[in-house]
Structures are given as C-alpha cells and as structure tokens.
Amino acid sequence: MAELRTEEEQIEAIKNWWKENGRSLLLAIAVAVAAVLGWQGWQKRMEVQATNASITYQELVDAVLALRSAPDVDAQRATAEHLAGTLKGDYSDSGYAVLASLLMAKVNVDNGAFDEALDDLAWVQQNSEQEELKQLALQRSARIRLAQGDAEAARDLLKGGDAGYFTAAYEELLGDVLVALGEIDEARKAYDNALAAATPQAQAVLQMKRDDLAQGDES
Template sequence: MAELRTEEEQIEAIKNWWKENGRSLLLAIAVAVAAVFGWQGWQKRQDAQATNASITYQELVDSALALRSAPDAGAQRATAEHLSETLKNDYSSSGYAVLGALLMAKVNVDASDLDKALSELVWAEENAQEPEMKQLAQLRIARIKLAQGDAAAARDLLKSANATYFTAAYEELLGDAFVALGDVAQARKAYDSALSVATPQAKAVLQMKRDDLAQGDES
C-alpha cells in the first residue's frame, strides 16, 4: 500500500507540475520549431536569391560579350542596362550587383561614354562589401578621371586610397597622373614604387615609363 501511495503521489505531482508548467513548455517547443522552420525558410530564400542573381549576372555577361562584336546594337545595350539595373534593385547585397556595375562601366568605356562609366563605378565603390572590389572600383574611377583630363582629381583619389590590393596598378596610375600634371619627380617616385611590387610581366611597361622620364630630364 505504501508503494501504491508513493506512485499516486508521484502521478499527482506530475499532474500538478504539468498544470503549472505545461503551457510554458508547449510554447517553448512551438517557438523552437518555428525558429527551425523559419531558419530553413530563410536559407532557402537566400539560396534562391543567390541562384537568381548568378543567372542574371551571367545573362549580363552574355549581353556584354554580344555588344563587343556589335557595339552599336541599341536593343542589346538596352538589355544589358536592364539586367544591370535588375541586379542593383533586386540583388544589391549579393555581390553580383557590384560585378555587374563594373562590367557595365567597361561597356560604357568601350562606347566612349565616360560619364556613364563613372556613374557605374561610383555605385560599385559605394556598394562593394569586399575591400578588393571597393579598391578596384576606386582605381577605375581614377583612371576615368585621368582620361577626362582631371589629373588632379585622379591624383587626390589615388593618394587618399588605402591600396592594400592592386598596389602596383595604383602606383603606376598615380605616376601617370603626376606626368599629366608635369610633376616629374613625384611621377618617378610613384613608378619606382610600382616597380618594387609589380609582376614581371608588368615591369616592362613600367620601366619604359620610368625611362621616358629620364629622357625627358635630359632634353
């Protein structure tokens, strides 16, 4: 009988505990299940977004390649611009949007529309998450500025940039800007800096630029 009473007491204790805590436990379980399914849903949406962004970017690449063989094709250009805008508007955080803007900048440079190219590069620089993409956009902005005849703006941008990537290209373009500004001493210094970190393939052109400065001094 004592054992029976003990079992009844245990059952009664469980019942009382369930009355006090059962609802909270069920709620906690429901929240945990919802969180799991919510995370899985978010993951699926992210995967779908990445896939769609990749497909859109590839379509943009195909369109840009088609433009290289027919640069005056108005319909093809409109398609490329539409795809680029889709990446910016719908997939701006994917990384593909920045790549698309960089690509459209090249398309516009090929079409001699430097203002549009500059606009694309500014967008890429402002929205890039990866530092190397940001610095690549800055480098190309400076190149456009120099091509537009604004060597001072190119110089200032390059000098203020923290070029941890593409260092040789930054220094070479800085040297070009100083040459355009007539500052031979600073141009020589920039070319020397570029030569110190450039690849063997790039050193030949850099050395020619450096040697041209020396010949200019002699004349």
C-alpha cells in the same frame, strides 16, 4: 518526487506539475519549432536568391558579349542595362550586383560614356563589402578622370585611397597622373615604387615609362 510513497501520489504530482507548467512548455516547444522552420525557410530563400542572381548575372555577361556583334547595339545595350539594374535593385546583397557594376563600367568606357562609368564605379565603392573591389573601382575612376583630361581630380581620388591589393597598378597610375601634371620628380618616385612591386612581365613597360621622363634632379 522521489519521496512520494505511492504511485497514486506520483501521478497526482505529475498532473499538478502539468497544470502549472504544461502551457509554458508547449509554448516553448512551439517557439523552438517556429524558429527552426523560420531558419530553414530563410536559408531556402537565400539559396533561391543566390541562384536567381547567378542566372541574371550570366545573362548580363552574355548580353555584354553579344554587344560586340549585335545588329541592334542599342537594344542589346538596353538589355544589359536592364539586367544590371535588376541585380542592383533586387540582389544588391548578392555580390553579383558589384560585379555587374564593374562590368557595366567597362561597357560604358568602351562606348565613351565616361560619366555613366563613373556612376557605376561609385556604386561599387559604396556597396561592395570587399575592400579590394573598392580599391579597384577607385583606381578605374581615377583612370577615367585622367582620360577626361582632369588629372587633378584623378590625383585627388588616388590620394584619397591607398594602394592596397594593387600596389604596382596604383603607383603606375599615380605616375601617369603626375606626368600629366608636370610633376616629373614625383612621377619618377611613383614609377620606382611600381617597379619594386611589379611582376617581371610588367616591369619592362614601367621601365620604359620611367626612362622616357624628362631628366631632373633625382632625390
């Protein structure tokens, strides 16, 4: 365009360029605007989802706390189960659903509903994006299996996972399971591992467990 000699030629060149490229330019602008508005709309929806999930989780916490003194425990438990189901069904990606499942597992354990608690913990292991929460759910599942008298299943769960973020708790629980199975030497090793990783406050109880073991050949 710099080589055109007159203003009329420049205007004519612009008109011709617009005829050839104007529609494509407008389409590109429209697509860009739609993308921006779509992104903003998505962000807004995510904010609303997160807020609603947070509110629902707080309602669940309140319902669980109310269970301790509720005159109609069954109704209050049904409310808690409904709220937890809502979080898992409508807000499964929020993170609150995982916390809700952990909370309901505790509620079910307190009420002796061990199978329901195991289902809650299995949901955490399948859906949580945080490895530490998966490990926590696995250890709690193993503890429930031990409480049910199925030490073999508890050991299988623990052997299928790893200590991860909870080394002391993992090794202590493994020691408890091995004691139940009569594998005293292996239990002693597990308690030693737990003692090495435990805080000073937790070491006293662990030492008592280890000292209570029947004497055997130490390796």
